[in-house]
Amino acid sequence: MVDKMLIKDKEIVVPGDKIASGMGFLPGRGTFRKNSDILAEKLGILNVDGNVMKIVSLSGVYLPKVNDRVIAKVIDVLMSGWRFDLNSAYSAVLSMKEATSEFIQKGADLTKYFQINDIVVCKITNVTSQKLIDVTMSGPGLRKLRGGRLIKVNTNKVPRIIGKEGSMVSMIKNATGCNIIVGQNGLVWIDGEPDKEVITVKAVKMVESEAHTAGLTDKVAAFLEKETGVKTAKVNKK
Amino acid sequence: MTIKRIDKRKADEMRPMKAEVGVIPSADGSAVFQAGNTRAIVSVFGPHDLHPKFLQNPERGILRCHYNMMPFSGHGDRVRPGGSRRSKEISMLIEKSLISVLDLENFPNAVVDVFVELTETDAGTRCAGICAASMALADAGLKMKDLVSAMSMGYLDGEILVDINSDEDCDRGATDVPIAFIPSEDKLSLLQLDGDVSKEILLKLLEIGKQKCLEIDQVQRKALKNKFKERLK
CATH class of the missing domain: 2.40.50.100 (RNA polymerase II/Efflux pump adaptor protein, barrel-sandwich hybrid domain)
Structure with missing residues (x-):
């Protein structure tokens, strides 16, 4: 044949x-x-x-994977940890040990560290066959997020939003001066001047909806230049 | 003898079909499928966590369908809103005809919700629902071995009719044989029979039905590709 x-x-x-x-x-x-x-x-x-x-x-909800950096929301405080919503079918657990290097007294009030509805960046350390998920807060850049705004994007478009070696996201950062954190689970946290935040949201949504078109970087650069008036220095590739 | 159909179709002619994918932005997957005056709008949500907990299956995710005819959708009286014995049965049968192509092994304890809403009905609602639902499930990015196409065959006054409408089904009392077909497997995932037919006729009905389902399959595939082709431009 x-x-x-x-x-x-x-x-x-x-x-x-x-x-x-x-x-x-x-x-x-x-x-x-x-x-x-x-x-x-x-x-x-x-x-x-x-x-x-x-x-x-091109579509589909987020399926948790080990070593993914995700943005999560505290949905419950447990006996010895916290439960996080990962914008997926499964929730994750953060144990006390992984939360902080401080010593936590037995029976201490855990809401001192994370309250319900807090938003954090964390990393997935373990996923079992039954999709029980462990996360950690120890690692560079893993922290509680304060202020800013959170938007949802298609999980499958996250690599495009980040770009090659973070080129796309750093271009938007440079142009708007906003702090951006992209979680692998399709949540994007944006913090900056309110009007710049709006531009950033537009730029991220633009990358999401046109993720598979060629020459997207130039298009986004042109958009950012028009909106912010700042000439976007293209992030040089190696 | 040729039978007269109210919409002047030939006996082996299907109603004009229309399909579109991605009609509900807030859903994870969505599609609309229309055959003549029957229109199904389907939204898919999930996989997401399943409550009540006793329904959870630790081996694989489950599929949950909700079939609903809108109050103004029917031909005669207003359809009473809310669930009924009939809608519950059809929900179950849509679920069973789709689960055989779906692979939810990666989603233990989770659920995929499928909402089938009928805005206009002229017989063949379960089939339109299945067609739309299988497109919406694919749009939601789920693992499937194939799409499912469905339609209703009929037998009236000694003649085989394709894709019967409510005039033939309800008013003239045709034998109604709804089928759902999985093309790549050459298997049926739904077969019902309401009325009388001989074995020979039934086999003939199924053979023609399968052929017609292949045509629906093409419409479904085209609609799915169209959604993304527009974006890729």
Whole structure:
């Protein structure tokens, strides 16, 4: 049997679409083999990597992964820790040990450290098969967030918002002077001058909605220049 | 003998179909599917946490469908709002016809909610609901082995009718055979029969039904791709 590609690279595929036929191809993420065919099991963009077929998702809720830096909200205070909402199907637990280096007396009031509704940046340290999640607050940049505003974006567009080595997000930061933290779970925290915050929200939403267009960096740069009047020095790539 | 259909269709002609994806911005996935005067709008939320807790399944996520006809959607009387025996049954059957293509192993203890709202009805609502729901589930980024297409076959006065409307189904009492079809598996995930037919006729109905479902499948795929193609431009 002759190996044959049935759908071109970078095309949109829908679950059940026959991508390729022949045993010369291998199913990657988002695809599966049926007899000798490779079929799509997700909606997304086809990415052909040698003879491996992969699908880059365009939609879907956040599924927690180890080492992801996420923005979370305290939803409950437990006996010896806190429960966080991760903007996903599962909540996470922060234990006392991972919360602070201070010594916490037995029976101490834990709301001294985190109150319900507090927003924090934390890192996922463990995810079990049953999706029980542990997070930590010890690490560079992990802290409680005060002030600012929080917006939701599509989780699948987060890499684009961050850009190559953080190029996109630092460009927006430089232009608006806002502090931006992008969580892998699709929450973005923005803090700065109120009018600049509005511009930042617009810029982030623009990256989100046009994530797959070419020349997006230039477009966003032009937008920022128009809105802020500051000439955006392009973040130099190595 | 050829039967006269109220909308002047041929016996093997389907009603004009329309499909669109991403119609509800706040939902995780959404779609609308219209066949003639039957229109289903579906929104998908999740996977998210499931309450009450006793419904949770630690092995995989569950699918929960809610079928609802709007008060003004029917042909005659106002449909009484809220659940009924009928809506509960159809919710269950939509759920069962979709679960076989869905893979929710990655979401233990969680739930995917599917809300099927019928704004206009002219028979074949469960089928329109299934068509729209399978598009909305794909739009929500869930793992599926295929889309599901559904439609209602009919048998009236010795003739096989495709995609029957409420005139044929309710008023003239055609035998009604709703089916849902998974193309890549060549399997049915829903088969109901309301009326009398012989075995031979039933097999014939299913064969034609499968062919017609393939046409619906094409409409669904095109609609899903269209949503993102516009954005990619």
